[in-house]
Amino acid sequence: MAHAHDDHAHGGHGHDDHAHGPDKGIMRWIKTTNHKDLGTLYLFFAFIMFFIGGLMSLVIRAELFHPGLQFVDPEFFNQMTTLHALVMIFGGLMPAFTGLANWMVPMMIGCSDLALPRVNNWGFWLLPFAFTMLLSTMFMPGGGPAGGWTLYPPLSLQTANAFPFLIFSIHLMGISSITGAINVVVTILNMRTPGMTLLKMPLFAWTWLITGYLLIAVMPVLAGAVTMLLTDKYFGTSFFSAAGGGDPVLFQHVFWFFGHPEVYILILPAFGIVSTIIPTFARKQLFGYDSMVYATAGIAFLSFIVWAHHMFTVGMPLAGELFFMFATMLIAVPTGVKVFNWVATMWRGSMTFETPMLFAVGFVFLFTIGGFSGVMLAMTPVDFQYHDTYFVVAHFHYVLVPGAVFSVIAAIYYWIPKWTGRMYNEFWGKTHFWLSTIFINLTFFPQHFAGLAGMQRRVPDYALQFTDFNVISSIGAFGFFVSQFIFIFNVLASCYGWFGRQRNAPDRVWEGARGLEWTVPSPAPYHTFEDPPELPAHEVTGVHDH
Amino acid sequence: MGTQAAQKSERYFVPQPSAWPFVLTASLIALLGGVSAYLEEDHIGPIPIYAGLAVAIYIIFRWFRGVALESEGGMYSAQVGRTYRWGMSWFIFSEVMFFGAFFGALFYARELSLPWLGGEGSKIATNLTLWPGFEAHWPSNGPAQLGGAFKTIPAFSVPAINTAILLTSGVTITMAHHALKASKRGACILWMWATVALGCAFLYLQAHEYIEAYTELNLTLRSGIYGSTFFMLTGFHGMHVTLGTIMLISITLRLMSGHFKPDSHFGFEGVAWYWHFVDVVWLGLFVVVYWL
Numbered sequence: 095m096a097h098a099h100d101d102h103a104h105g106g107h108g109h110d111d112h113a114h115g116p117d118k119g120i121m122r123w124i125k126t127t128n129h130k131d132l133g134t135l136y137l138f139f140a141f142i143m144f145f146i147g148g149l150m151s152l153v154i155r156a157e158l159f160h161p162g163l164q165f166v167d168p169e170f171f172n173q174m175t176t177l178h179a180l181v182m183i184f185g186g187l188m189p190a191f192t193g194l195a196n197w198m199v200p201m202m203i204g205c206s207d208l209a210l211p212r213v214n215n216w217g218f219w220l221l222p223f224a225f226t227m228l229l230s231t232m233f234m235p236g237g238g239p240a241g242g243w244t245l246y247p248p249l250s251l252q253t254a255n256a257f258p259f260l261i262f263s264i265h266l267m268g269i270s271s272i273t274g275a276i277n278v279v280v281t282i283l284n285m286r287t288p289g290m291t292l293l294k295m296p297l298f299a300w301t302w303l304i305t306g307y308l309l310i311a312v313m314p315v316l317a318g319a320v321t322m323l324l325t326d327k328y329f330g331t332s333f334f335s336a337a338g339g340g341d342p343v344l345f346q347h348v349f350w351f352f353g354h355p356e357v358y359i360l361i362l363p364a365f366g367i368v369s370t371i372i373p374t375f376a377r378k379q380l381f382g383y384d385s386m387v388y389a390t391a392g393i394a395f396l397s398f399i400v401w402a403h404h405m406f407t408v409g410m411p412l413a414g415e416l417f418f419m420f421a422t423m424l425i426a427v428p429t430g431v432k433v434f435n436w437v438a439t440m441w442r443g444s445m446t447f448e449t450p451m452l453f454a455v456g457f458v459f460l461f462t463i464g465g466f467s468g469v470m471l472a473m474t475p476v477d478f479q480y481h482d483t484y485f486v487v488a489h490f491h492y493v494l495v496p497g498a499v500f501s502v503i504a505a506i507y508y509w510i511p512k513w514t515g516r517m518y519n520e521f522w523g524k525t526h527f528w529l530s531t532i533f534i535n536l537t538f539f540p541q542h543f544a545g546l547a548g549m550q551r552r553v554p555d556y557a558l559q560f561t562d563f564n565v566i567s568s569i570g571a572f573g574f575f576v577s578q579f580i581f582i583f584n585v586l587a588s589c590y591g592w593f594g595r596q597r598n599a600p601d602r603v604w605e606g607a608r609g610l611e612w613t614v615p616s617p618a619p620y621h622t623f624e625d626p627p628e629l630p631a632h633e634v635t636g637v638h639d640h
Numbered sequence: 641m642g643t644q645a646a647q648k649s650e651r652y653f654v655p656q657p658s659a660w661p662f663v664l665t666a667s668l669i670a671l672l673g674g675v676s677a678y679l680e681e682d683h684i685g686p687i688p689i690y691a692g693l694a695v696a697i698y699i700i701f702r703w704f705r706g707v708a709l710e711s712e713g714g715m716y717s718a719q720v721g722r723t724y725r726w727g728m729s730w731f732i733f734s735e736v737m738f739f740g741a742f743f744g745a746l747f748y749a750r751e752l753s754l755p756w757l758g759g760e761g762s763k764i765a766t767n768l769t770l771w772p773g774f775e776a777h778w779p780s781n782g783p784a785q786l787g788g789a790f791k792t793i794p795a796f797s798v799p800a801i802n803t804a805i806l807l808t809s810g811v812t813i814t815m816a817h818h819a820l821k822a823s824k825r826g827a828c829i830l831w832m833w834a835t836v837a838l839g840c841a842f843l844y845l846q847a848h849e850y851i852e853a854y855t856e857l858n859l860t861l862r863s864g865i866y867g868s869t870f871f872m873l874t875g876f877h878g879m880h881v882t883l884g885t886i887m888l889i890s891i892t893l894r895l896m897s898g899h900f901k902p903d904s905h906f907g908f909e910g911v912a913w914y915w916h917f918v919d920v921v922w923l924g925l926f927v928v929v930y931w932l
């Protein structure tokens with residue numbers, strides 16, 4: 095009986111065990127259903143998008159190096175800010191996190207692949223197509239979208255031929271995010287190895303579970319919002335037109351109902367990464383595992399009831415201003431719990447500072463700066479002055495770049511020996527860290543002052559008194575960009591064995607690391623856990639407080 | 641030894657590499673690119689639209705057929721069944737949130753933006769300077785009376801009948817489910833065709849209602865915020881009913897060719913859940929769009 099069944103299962107795989115390797119050539123990547131292949135594709139795609147988005151930011155910073163208009167006309171400048179943001183968020187960070195989830199979640203929770211491998215392939219391939227469509231708008235009559243990534247009507251409705259391409263590409267990105275999120279969520283809920291209860295799960299899996307939930311909840315809302323834009327422009331509806339009884343502010347509400355959870359989508363996986371790396375290099379268990387889980391869930395819950403802090407100046411009723419101010423400030427509590435726990439994990443640890451740890455510690459410091467400026471922005475009366483100034487730009491870049499982007503970099507340094515079997519170069523890794531950290535602060539710290547002094551965002555020219563700040567900021571931006579080439583070479587060298595790098599990484603690359611991914615060889619086999627593995631007690635990262 | 645073999649048979653099904661998703665994406669791009677060009681009057685012709693649509697439908701059909709055959713071929717363990725259940729539940733949740741955006745817009749228009757345009761509370765200046773004389777009431781096509789005077793569809797006419805139809809269809813699909821579980825395939829198929837018939841009846845009446853709205857009531861998509869919310873909500877719902885009916889038909893055809901077992905029929909359940917979801921959305925629509 096058991097044998098007959100066995101044959102069936104083999105029929106299921108369609109081939110024998112030796113057929114488990116990938117296809118050859120380009121078709122491998124087009125047809126793959128393997129979580130590691132798709133993780134790699136996601137990460138390479140994110141790399142390319144970070145590069146394109148980075149070039150756009152350099153156009154912006156070059157123009158802002160001096161007051162006056164020198165390189166680009168204002169219309170093109172606005173296209174650059176709009177596309178830079180869309181590319182960085184939907185093309186860079188979100189795919190990078192999905193790529194990391196692809197690689198790591200199955201290896202961390204001990205299963206063979208993501209739950210829906212073909213859907214996983216679809217989720218990835220939607221992205222290059224969607225971004226080709228989006229970026230092609232730059233070459234259309236009237237140029238690309240220039241109304242800001244927030245797409246506020248009525249301004250965004252003035253976009254020329256690019257408009258429907260913009261809307262549909264956002265729809266496709268949304269489908270990609272939702273399918274990816276469903277996949278990760280279902281994998282985590284359904285495919286943990288026996289014995290791995292939810293509260294024994296690595297925190298990266300926990301934060302991704304909650305991120306996935308947020309994605310499934312809010313990406314459809316964004317789809318609804320942009321659909322209303324589309325019908326307002328082409329089919330005569332009046333959702334956002336007062337003449338017909340609608341209201342442009344309605345768009346802002348719907349958009350930010352998506353948008354605020356979206357910023358947590360961009361940071362919760364980063365929290366998971368940092369919570370994985372710090373215990374490894376502090377050689378201690380994570381302090382307050384349970385409270386980390388509850389804080390993540392608390393942040394996710396609160397993220398649904400704070401959206402209008404982006405709209406304090408729009409003319410909301412007073413009760414709304416007050417509610418959203420206090421609700422926003424509440425988020426500082428669970429966030430504070432997290433920062434406290436990271437610091438407490440390091441307290442009296444036997445710390446070493448390999449590159450992933452440097453980036454993780456840098457994250458804790460610099461993300462927290464962004465968190466503090468966030469609390470400042472949460473105060474309604476204060477925000478009346480800060481709104482739409484460079485102070486806001488400084489705030490969200492502190493959480494996005496030395497926050498989320500640093501966590502992605504840390505994760506890649508941390509796991510690349512596991513992926514490729516080859517160590518990265520520690521000297522260049524550390525150099526990369528210090529240059530990045532110096533330049534990123536040079537870029538964004540002065541923007542706080544420029545903003546407080548009244549410099550507006552999304553404007554290609556500025557008053558003379560802001561020149562010094564902007565010169566520093568532009569130098570920082572170019573320096574940061576150039577520094578990333580160290581990273582690119584360091585990573586590619588591990589991927590392709592350049593500079594004589596050997597495949598000699600041990601299974602447990604970091605001796606302080608725990609978790610199932612460190613029990614398998616480096617590089618991890620193409621199919622890691624076809625049968626659910628045992629979960630030894632010392633690999634459990636989720637250790638409860640007593 | 642024995643336990644090991646048994647364990648192996650329960651291995652999670654990991655499909656072979658597949659080109660379906662890639663081709664599906666390419667066809668969607670052709671479709672959406674074609675529609676975009678059409679909207680901007682770029683005159684690249686309708687070929688990308690039709691070709692993209694045809695290929696997309698073909699791939700979706702192939703994909704679902706492949707999954708059905710894998711399932712009937714016994715390749716799915718109980719764990720795979722749970723994956724599909726979880727997956728479908730989360731997908732329906734995302735659909736709920738999509739409708740939520742439009743319900744939210746309706747709520748906002750009725751409770752906030754129209755009263756404000758009418759000068760409620762601190763917004764008296766808006767009313768006096770921008771839209772003097774405008775009084776907020778529902779239904780409304782706004783202070784500029786976009787689209788001209790219109791009439792609405794009374795809740796307790798066709799919509800009430802449609803409510804009854806959908807509720808009944810919820811009962812018939814449950815009867816079909818019970819019949820399937822009791823191994824009464826014939827009865828199950830009959831109940832399923834009854835459900836399909838009810839779905840089609842709903843769509844027929846809905847189409848009829850739309851025609852009446854456009855030809856006799858002067859209620860169109862352009863009728864200000866009322867027309868916008870009315871047609872977008874009922875229109876997206878109608879699209880979901882259409883999709884649901886197609887899903888019902890394919891499940892029924894699968895039943896007729898012997899698919900599904902009394903104790904394992906995820907495809908059936910998934911469609912039933914979807915149908916109930918469409919049902920619940922309609923109840924919401926009936927109350928807040930037609931009735932209140």
Ligand code: HEM
Nearest residue numbers: 151154175179182183187242243487494551552553571574
């Ligand atoms: C070195 C890296 C980066 C530099 C130098 C940079 C620079 C800039 C500049 C100059 C602006 C325009 C501000 C304005 O005029 O309003 C901007 C906007 C923006 N950036 Fe970045 N950026 C970087 C990385 C990122 C990353 C990684 C993300 C997100 C993941 C991001 C997200 C945004 C967003 C959301 C905006 C707002 C766009 C808008 O106004 O609509 N940036 N960035």
Ligand SMILES: [Cu+2]
Nearest residue numbers: 353354401404
């Ligand atoms: Cu926010």
